[in-house]
Amino acid sequence: MQTTTKESLHALSFEEALGETKTEVVSFLEELLKKNVGPGALGRAMEASVMGGGKRLRPFFHRQACRILDVQEGASIAVAAAIELIHCYSLVHDDLPCMDDAELRRGAPTIHVRFGENTALLAGNALLTLAFEVIANLEVSAPQRVQLIQCLARASGAQGMMAGQYMDLHPSPSPNLDEISRMQRLKTGALIEACIESALILKGGVSRHPLLIFGHEVGLAFQILDDLKDLLGHTSAIGKDTGNDGSKVTFVSLLGPQEAAEKVHSCLRIAQEALPKGPLAAPLRGVVEALNMELQGLLA
Amino acid sequence: MQTTTKESLHALSFEEALGETKTEVVSFLEELLKKNVGPGALGRAMEASVMGGGKRLRPFFHRQACRILDVQEGASIAVAAAIELIHCYSLVHDDLPCMDDAELRRGAPTIHVRFGENTALLAGNALLTLAFEVIANLEVSAPQRVQLIQCLARASGAQGMMAGQYMDLHPSPSPNLDEISRMQRLKTGALIEACIESALILKGGVSRHPLLIFGHEVGLAFQILDDLKDLLGHTSAIGKDTGNDGSKVTFVSLLGPQEAAEKVHSCLRIAQEALPKGPLAAPLRGVVEALNMELQGLLA
Numbered sequence: 001m002q003t004t005t006k007e008s009l010h011a012l013s014f015e016e017a018l019g020e021t022k023t024e025v026v027s028f029l030e031e032l033l034k035k036n037v038g039p040g041a042l043g044r045a046m047e048a049s050v051m052g053g054g055k056r057l058r059p060f061f062h063r064q065a066c067r068i069l070d071v072q073e074g075a076s077i078a079v080a081a082a083i084e085l086i087h088c089y090s091l092v093h094d095d096l097p098c099m100d101d102a103e104l105r106r107g108a109p110t111i112h113v114r115f116g117e118n119t120a121l122l123a124g125n126a127l128l129t130l131a132f133e134v135i136a137n138l139e140v141s142a143p144q145r146v147q148l149i150q151c152l153a154r155a156s157g158a159q160g161m162m163a164g165q166y167m168d169l170h171p172s173p174s175p176n177l178d179e180i181s182r183m184q185r186l187k188t189g190a191l192i193e194a195c196i197e198s199a200l201i202l203k204g205g206v207s208r209h210p211l212l213i214f215g216h217e218v219g220l221a222f223q224i225l226d227d228l229k230d231l232l233g234h235t236s237a238i239g240k241d242t243g244n245d246g247s248k249v250t251f252v253s254l255l256g257p258q259e260a261a262e263k264v265h266s267c268l269r270i271a272q273e274a275l276p277k278g279p280l281a282a283p284l285r286g287v288v289e290a291l292n293m294e295l296q297g298l299l300a
Numbered sequence: 301m302q303t304t305t306k307e308s309l310h311a312l313s314f315e316e317a318l319g320e321t322k323t324e325v326v327s328f329l330e331e332l333l334k335k336n337v338g339p340g341a342l343g344r345a346m347e348a349s350v351m352g353g354g355k356r357l358r359p360f361f362h363r364q365a366c367r368i369l370d371v372q373e374g375a376s377i378a379v380a381a382a383i384e385l386i387h388c389y390s391l392v393h394d395d396l397p398c399m400d401d402a403e404l405r406r407g408a409p410t411i412h413v414r415f416g417e418n419t420a421l422l423a424g425n426a427l428l429t430l431a432f433e434v435i436a437n438l439e440v441s442a443p444q445r446v447q448l449i450q451c452l453a454r455a456s457g458a459q460g461m462m463a464g465q466y467m468d469l470h471p472s473p474s475p476n477l478d479e480i481s482r483m484q485r486l487k488t489g490a491l492i493e494a495c496i497e498s499a500l501i502l503k504g505g506v507s508r509h510p511l512l513i514f515g516h517e518v519g520l521a522f523q524i525l526d527d528l529k530d531l532l533g534h535t536s537a538i539g540k541d542t543g544n545d546g547s548k549v550t551f552v553s554l555l556g557p558q559e560a561a562e563k564v565h566s567c568l569r570i571a572q573e574a575l576p577k578g579p580l581a582a583p584l585r586g587v588v589e590a591l592n593m594e595l596q597g598l599l600a
Contacts, residue, residue, distance in 0.1 A: 038458035042466040046458060093425065098397075098417035117398035121421070122466050125393065125428065126458035132432045133453035142442035149449060153433035158338035158346060158426035166342040166422050 011279035014286025018060050021080065025059040026051070028081045036130055038122075045115040045123035046130075049088045053106045058083045058195050060287070061218070065199035065211050068280045072202070075140045079148065079198050082134040086156050086191060089127035092120050094165065128156070140202060147201045155194035160186055168248065175249050181220075184251065188226070189219030213274040214284065221267035221291055224260055225298075227252040232298050257299070264295050311579035314586025318360050321380065325359040326351070328381045336430055338422075345415040345423035346430075349388045353406045358383045358495050360587070361518070365499035365511050368580045372502070375440045379448060379498050382434040386456050386491060389427035392420050394465065428456070440502060447501045455494035460486055468548065475549050481520075484551065488526070489519030513574040514584065521567035521591060524560050525598075527552040532598045557599070564595050 012020070029050050037043030059080035066076040095102040095110040097117065102110050112120035135148045154160055164187025172179060196215035200207070227250040252260040272288045275281045312320070329350050337343030359380035366376040395402040395410040396417060403413050412420035435448045454460055464487025472479060496515035500507070527550040552560040572588045575581045 036458055038463045038466055040466065040470065042458065042463065093421060096398075096418075096421070098421060118396075118469050119466065121393060121396070121398060122462045125425070126462040128425065128428060129453050129457035129462070132449055133457060136446050136449040136453060142446045146436050146442045146445050149432055149436040153429050153436060157429035157433060158336055158342065162422045162426040162429070163338045163342065166338055166340065166419065169418050170340065 011282030014283050014290050017064060017283030017286070018055065018057075021060040021063045022056045024077050025056055025063075025080050025084060028077050029084065032081065032130075032134065036133075038126055041115050041119050042122055042126065045092075045111050045119050046126055048114060049092050049111050049123060049127065050085065052108060054084075054088075056080075056084060057222075057287075058087050058192060060283075061192060061195040061215065062199055064281075064284050065196045065215075066202060068211065068276060068284075069199055069203040071199060072140075075138050075202055076199070078134055078138055079202065080195075082131040082148075082152065083191065083195055083198070085127045085131040085134065086152060086161075089124040089131070090156070090161060090165070090191075092124040092127070096120060099165075099169070144201055144204075148198055151194050151197050151201060155190040155197075160190040164188065164190065171249055175254075177251075177254060180249060180251055180254060184220060184223040185216075188223040189216065192219035192222065210274040210276070214271045217267040217271035217274070218288070218291075221264045221271065224251045224264050224267075225291060225295060228257060228260060228264070228295070228298050231257065261295055261299055265292070268292055311582030314583050314590050317364060317583030317586070318355065318357075321360040321363045322356045324377050325356055325363075325380050325384060328377050329384065332381065332430075332434065336433075338426055341415050341419050342422055342426065345392075345411050345419050346426055348414060349392050349411050349423060349427065350385065352408060354384075354388075356380075356384060357522075357587075358387050358492060360583075361492060361495040361515065362499055364581075364584050365496045365515075366502060368511065368576060368584075369499055369503040371499060372440075375438050375502055376499070378434055378438055379502065380495075382431040382452065383491065383495055383498070385427045385431040385434065386452065386461075389424040389431070390456070390461060390465070390491075392424040392427070396420060399465075399469065444501055444504075448498055451494050451497050451501060455490040455497075460490040464488065464490065471549050475554075477551075477554060480549065480551055480554060484520060484523040485516075488523040489516065492519035492522065510574040510576070514571045517567040517571035517574070518588070518591075521564045521571065524551045524564050524567075525591060525595060528557060528560060528564070528595070528598050531557065561595055561599055565592070568592055 033043075033047050033050060037046045062080045062083055063076060066073075091105060092111045094100050095105055096112055103113050104110065110120075111123060115123070131152065132149055135145055135152065138145050138148070156162070164183055164185070167179070167183040168187055171183070175183075193212065193215040196209075196211050200209055200211070230250075231252050251263060255263065268288050268291055272285065275284055275288075333343075333347050333350060337346045362380045362383055363376060366373075391405060392411045394400050395405055396412055402410050404410065410420075411423060415423070431452065432449055435445055435452065438445050438448070456462070464483055464485070467479070467483040468487055471483070475483075493512065493515040496509075496511050500509055500511070530550075531552050551563060555563065568588050568591055572585065575584050575588075
């Protein structure tokens with residue numbers, strides 16, 4: 001068993017495990033960027049984007065799946081960091097004037113506001129490229145590295161995250177629930193699912209594992225919750241511009257907040273049921289509870 | 301020997317070999333995009349960017365190096381296509397309003413003019429991602445695929461093409477020849493060198509091969525020649541906006557056209573000397589002659 005004594009002895013709470021992931025992944029990213037950032041403001045923009053906070057939820061999902069699957073820690077931290085690089089790249093580009101035109105992210109000016117638009121564009125590109133380089137340099141077998149690159153490229157490419165972002169910006173005139181579901185799954189869900197799939201690749205094979213259901217349902221819950229926050233939340237509380245997406249058709253605008261909330265509940269229940277028993281899955285059970293509580297808070 | 305009878309019998313001219321590469325790579329890209337483009341205008345923007353012409357010089361360099369090295373044809377065409385995807389992505393992003401703000405490319409409206417700025421941004425991202433997916437799916441050994449991804453990520457990332465594009469847009473107040481050389485090498489040279497390096501990876505190992513010198517020198521000659529064309533050429537002749545780069549410091553603006561032309565000559569001579577004798581290298585000798593002739597034409 002590669003699990004640590006600590007994990008064998010007691011179940012970590014969601015917050016403890018999230019904090020642990022944050023520490024280990026941020027430390028990996030810090031070391032990585034010391035050696036791999038570009039010149040001048042390009043490098044500073046990359047660093048600001050990656051080191052500028054964030055809950056590191058995607059790394060958390062990946063690391064927790066790896067713990068449940070008993071996967072070697074070193075490679076898993078690097079994969080978590082690569083996924084976070086892809087997430088950061090998507091945020092930098094998503095905030096650009098031609099996309100969501102956001103001036104705030106996590107309570108701070110966005111990358112293009114601080115470093116200029118073309119530097120932000122190039123920094124995003126460089127972060128995506130670096131993610132693939134990190135995977136190519138992993139200390140796991142070459143076939144596993146190839147599978148991980150296939151997995152992340154599918155999740156973030158023209159039939160994954162890019163398709164989702166495109167559909168979000170250019171919806172059909174009157175999108176229905178199916179179209180919105182598909183858009184949401186591609187825009188946010190695909191990368192969250194890849195957090196789980198990549199853990200299974202590190203374990204040695206992607207079979208029809210129940211954790212994939214967890215990833216799928218949590219990814220969907222996550223996005224609907226984000227839309228609910230955009231509708232009901234406040235900039236001061238969530239640290240980014242809200243209301244930017246006000247004109248967009250979302251689950252929330254189609255179903256109304258109450259029914260959207262029920263959908264989140266239902267996703268979270270299925271996600272919960274897909275988790276194994278025992279202390280190793282406690283942090284993932286914890287994240288489901290935390291998302292449920294966040295939902296209650298929004299509706300209160 | 302895997303060389304074809306045709307190649308053993310007579311030396312192809314540069315134009316014949318360029319035409320052959322174009323046919324095989326465009327056909328590969330066409331099939332690839334049928335299965336891998338995104339939805340709606342995102343997909344059309346990807347197709348327009350990739351199928352919109354171009355000399356396919358980078359695929360040509362890769363394919364010719366593979367022929368000299370006697371590398372299996374199928375994998376080599378796919379690698380050539382992946383490199384072209386990266387080149388196309390860089391052009392789509394380079395033309396964006398926040399970058400060079402170009403309205404014409406190869407005599408046609410640029411991708412953001414045709415499809416809108418955010419679709420162009422996403423299409424570029426999707427092409428880069430697809431390039432890595434193509435390499436990950438290659439029918440060569442997994443360690444070779446990993447090496448190819450390392451090679452292309454280095455060439456196009458924060459310490460390769462992205463650094464070059466950044467330095468080009470944000471030069472120091474009075475850049476010297478060293479800085480310009482470095483910028484040029486990163487912006488254009490790195491990917492051209494990767495065309496040769498990737499051929500050596502397919503062959504089974506990147507040693508200090510003379511073809512790498514060819515790639516390095518031709519890459520540099522190529523970029524200086526491009527700047528000379530921007531200064532001396534006309535939109536009608538080269539099919540893209542000229543003079544956009546007029547305010548930028550280049551080899552040409554630092555040295556003047558005459559000395560810049562001598563630098564091109566010197567690069568091309570070293571490149572020529574790095575090539576092997578015999579019919580297989582005839583197309584690469586031909587490209588050097590063609591670039592020399594293009595230079596003469598510009599100065600005439």
